[in-house]
Structure formats: C-alpha cells, structure tokens
Amino acid sequence: MKKKSIKDIAQDLGLSKTTVSFVLNNKGDKMNISKKTQQRVLAYVQEVNYQPNQIAKSLKKGKTNTIGYLVPDISNPFFAKIGRLIEDYFWDKGYHLFIGSTDENKAKEDQMLNMFVNRQVDALVVASCFIQSDTIKSLLSRDFPLVFFDREDPDVIANYILVENKISMKNAVEKAIESNSKKLGLITLTPNIYSIKNRIEGYKMALKNKNIDFDNQLIRIVDNNDLKKETERELKTLMESGVDTVVFTNNQITVIAIWLMNTYYKDKVTDIKFVSFDNVDLFDYSLPKVISVAQPIEKIAMYSTQIIEEILSSKKSENKRIELTPRLINRT
Numbered sequence: 001m002k003k004k005s006i007k008d009i010a011q012d013l014g015l016s017k018t019t020v021s022f023v024l025n026n027k028g029d030k031m032n033i034s035k036k037t038q039q040r041v042l043a044y045v046q047e048v049n050y051q052p053n054q055i056a057k058s059l060k061k062g063k064t065n066t067i068g069y070l071v072p073d074i075s076n077p078f079f080a081k082i083g084r085l086i087e088d089y090f091w092d093k094g095y096h097l098f099i100g101s102t103d104e105n106k107a108k109e110d111q112m113l114n115m116f117v118n119r120q121v122d123a124l125v126v127a128s129c130f131i132q133s134d135t136i137k138s139l140l141s142r143d144f145p146l147v148f149f150d151r152e153d154p155d156v157i158a159n160y161i162l163v164e165n166k167i168s169m170k171n172a173v174e175k176a177i178e179s180n181s182k183k184l185g186l187i188t189l190t191p192n193i194y195s196i197k198n199r200i201e202g203y204k205m206a207l208k209n210k211n212i213d214f215d216n217q218l219i220r221i222v223d224n225n226d227l228k229k230e231t232e233r234e235l236k237t238l239m240e241s242g243v244d245t246v247v248f249t250n251n252q253i254t255v256i257a258i259w260l261m262n263t264y265y266k267d268k269v270t271d272i273k274f275v276s277f278d279n280v281d282l283f284d285y286s287l288p289k290v291i292s293v294a295q296p297i298e299k300i301a302m303y304s305t306q307i308i309e310e311i312l313s314s315k316k317s318e319n320k321r322i323e324l325t326p327r328l329i330n331r332t
Contacts, residue, residue, distance in 0.1 A: 004048045013044060065095045067308065068116035068124040071150075072104045072224070076252050077280050078295065079127065082149070085301035086125060093309075095122070102129065104190055104224045110135045117144070123308045125149065129193055131156050145311040147304050152194050159311075160321045161303045165195050165277070168293045168326045169202030170209070172275050173247055175291050177210040179332040181245040181273060185218040185238035187231065187257070188249040199249045199277050218243065222253065231256045232264075239265060244272055251278030251292075258286050273332060283331065294327045 006024070010017040020041055022031045028038040067090055071079040087097040098116060102109040109128065113135050116124060123145035128136060131153035139146055140158055149161040173184065186203050190196055200219065207214050220237060222230035235257050238246055248254040254276035261269050269287040276283065279294035303322050311317050 004045075004050050009041070009044060009048070009050065013040060015041070063122055064120045066098055066119065066121045067095050068098045068100070068113075068119075068121040068126075070100045070102060070109070070112055070116065070124065071127040072102050072129060073252070074099055074101045076250070078150075078251060078278050078297070081297050082301050082304075085298060086305055089301065089305045104129045106130045106133060109133070113139070122312060123147075125304050125308065127151050129190060131158070143317060145308060145317065147307050149300055149304055150195060154194065157319050159307050159317060159319055161300050161307070162195070162321070162323045163295045163300070163326050164323055165198035166202040166205070168328070169199040169247075169249075169275075169277055170205045171202075171328055172277070172291050172293050173203050173206035174210060175328065175330050176245050176247075176273050176275050176332065177206065177212065179273070182212070183218075183241075183243045184212070184245040184247055184275075185220065185241065185243040186247040186249070187220045187222060187234050187238070187253055189222050189224050189227070189253065191219075191221055191249075196249050203247050217241070227252065228256055232260055235260050236264075239268070245275065246272065247275040249277050251276055251280050254278070254290065254292075255280060255282060258282065258288065258290075261288055279329060283329070289331045291332055292329045294329055296324050296326060299324050 006020050007017055010020045013020070015037070019033060019037070022028055022033060023038050023041040024045065069083050069086060071083070074080055074083060083097070083099060090097060098119065098121060100112040100116070102112060109130055110133060117139070125147050127150040128148060129151060130136065131148065131151065132155065140156070147159040147161060152160050152162055176184065184207065186200065188196060188200060191200060204214055218238065218241065220234035222234055231253050235246065246257065248257065254274055257274065261272070272288045274288045274290045276290050276292045279292040283290040283292050307320060
C-alpha cells in the first residue's frame with residue numbers, strides 16, 4: 001500500500017492540509033480545531049499507519065539531530081573507539097552519528113565533508129589531514145559547528161582536542177634506550193602532518209638526549225594506500241640494517257609489524273623491541289614487547305562532545321584548544 005501523505009489524509013477526510021498538520025503537531029486546541037475533528041484525524045492516521053517524513057520535519061526546524069564523524073580510517077581502533085564513545089553520548093541526547101573515512105586523501109575528504117554538510121548535519125567532529133583546505137576554510141568562515149581532534153594546524157584558529165605528542169614520544173623512546181636499545185629505526189606515515197611531525201621530533205630528541213647518533217636512513221615512510229605491503233618492505237629494510245628497536249608513529253603500523261615479525265622473523269621476536277604511539281589491547285600479550293603511548297580516548301570523546309554541545313546551544317564558537325597528556329605503558 002502506498003504511504004499516505006498529509007495531503008492524501010486531508011483529501012480522504014475532506015479537510016484542509018493545514019488543519020491536518022495542526023492536529024498532527026499537537027496544535028489542535030491552540031488553533032481552535034474541534035475535539036471531534038482532532039479525534040477523527042488521529043484515528044485515521046492510526047488506521048492508515050501514517051509515518052511522518054522526519055527528514056523534512058527536521059529540515060523545516062533547521063536541525064537534523066545528526067553529527068558527522070570523519071577520520072582517516074574508521075577501522076583504526078583509535079578512531080573506532082572514539083567514534084563509538086561519541087555515538088553513545090549523542091545517542092542519549094537524541095542525535096545520530098554519520099561516519100566516514102578519508103584514507104588521508106584530500107579529494108575524498110573534501111567530498112565527504114561536502115556530503116555531510118549537504119545532508120545538513122548539525123556539527124562535525126573531524127580528524128583532518130588537510131585543515132587548510134578550501135572546504136574547511138569555508139566551513140570555519142561560516143562558523144559551522146566543528147571540532148578537530150588528533151590533528152592540528154597551528155596556522156588555523158579552530159576548536160582542537162589534542163594530545164601532547166613530542167615529549168610523550170621522547171619519553172617512550174628513552175625508556176627503550178634505558179632498557180638497552182642501541183639502534184632505533186622509525187616507521188611512519190604522512191610525516192607532513194603536524195602531530196606526526198612532533199612524534200618524529202620526539203624520537204630525534206630522545207636519541208640526542210641519550211647520545212645516540214641520528215641516521216636519517218632509519219626513518220622509513222609508508223603509504224597509507226597499501227599499508228601492509230609498505231610496512232613489510234620498510235620493516236625488512238630496518239631488520240636488514242640491524243636495528244634492535246623499531247618506533248612507530250601509530251598503532252595500525254605497529255599491529256601489522258607484530259604480525260610480520262611473527263610470520264617472517266620468529267627467531268627475533270624476543271630480541272627486538274617496539275615503541276608505538278597509540279595503544280591497543282594486543283600489546284599486552286604480543287611479541288615483540290611494546291612500549292606504548294596510550295592516548296586518553298575517553299577524554300578526547302568527552303571534550304569533543306562538550307564543545308559541540310556548547311556551540312549548538314550558544315550558536316557561537318570560542319575556538320578552544322585542549323591538549324591532553326597521554327599515559328606511557330612500559331612492557332619491557
């Protein structure tokens with residue numbers, strides 16, 4: 001059976017569309033519509049199982065009760081856990097979360113942002129790789145409710161929920177050196193991103209502080225488009241160079257490297273150490289042993305939702321920058 005519209009119901013009952021709309025929006029008494037007519041309308045909509053168009057209703061109010069959540073890769077446990085916490089929080093407030101992955105591709109990020117905005121999401125929570133893009137600049141110039149996390153561009157004023165990267169990585173690498181690491185390589189992706197740059201700087205600071213010569217050849221860069229194959233190649237390069245420790249700038253690469261070590265270098269899994277920015281439960285029982293920097297996921301989600309709520313309620317943004325301190329987990 002074809003779904004009935006308000007126009008159809010009005011025609012079936014011989015009433016005006018306006019009268020039916022008032023009744024369905026609980027304004028019958030206010031508009032002096034008789035109780036008999038109101039009961040007639042309500043009985044009929046129940047009979048035909050009328051379902052209001054919630055999207056049209058939301059757009060009319062200027063609010064869709066939806067939040068966009070855009071990250072490089074939603075399969076990354078770090079982004080997935082934060083997304084789930086944000087979803088749970090907003091669900092209790094009557095909001096729904098739209099989720100997307102950019103694959104650290106500018107064209108895709110622009111397209112996803114435009115898609116969310118065209119669907120009239122009320123706000124965005126974004127881990128962007130391209131904060132200076134025209135698309136984002138346009139959103140910020142319109143005061144669109146927007147919070148960035150994990151990634152920052154110091155030249156762009158906006159709301160940021162961040163984690164201290166440089167000193168945290170330095171401390172983790174120094175722990176490895178204190179437990180007898182002598183030659184430390186590093187595998188990273190997108191080294192031009194501000195937060196990743198700081199993690200690499202932390203690695204360099206630790207080497208300098210512990211009087212270990214820096215070798216640029218031991219910094220290996222992988223492409224996000226084929227992470228497994230790229231990590232396999234770069235790990236092989238480092239293993240052949242004789243490193244005793246590998247530092248990773250995110251947990252996804254670390255997890256792949258653990259699998260590679262246990263597949264191709266089983267005889268060395270107890271002799272080599274890993275250092276990872278980001279933490280996953282796997283590190284608690286895996287080999288090689290992993291020194292990790294655990295980001296405060298619950299706090300990142302909490303502050304993101306708080307700022308979005310403040311913007312939506314006040315209709316203005318204070319452009320807060322919140323930097324959180326992660327926790328070092330030493331398993332060596």
